[in-house]
């Protein structure tokens with residue numbers, strides 16, 4: 696009744712550098728994971744298989760190609776780091792994602 700305190704909310708932290716997502720001078724709280732994802736994507740963040748990375752913090756693939764060079768994690772490597780690269784899909788090194 697009246698005012699109810701809701702504890703459940705989400706804040707976003709970069710899996711790469713550990714910094715909070717802080718687009719202004721405050722840390723936004725979200726009512727759901729989807730709301731958080733929608734917002735951070737608008738700021739160039741990357742959300743991939745449960746990982747959250749700031750714009751410059753996504754790790755490279757095992758083949759050295761970047762996340763974007765793998766069609767944002769969805770496709771084979773399109774990087775020109777190696778003409779013979781046959782990487783089928785984005786696969787960050789284990790140590791990069793824990």
Ligand SMILES: [Zn+2]
Pocket residue numbers: 709710711712713714748749750751752
């Ligand atoms: Zn970061």
Ligand SMILES: [Zn+2]
Pocket residue numbers: 756757758759760765772782783784785786
């Ligand atoms: Zn690759």
Ligand SMILES: [Zn+2]
Pocket residue numbers: 758759760772773774776777780781782
């Ligand atoms: Zn590659």
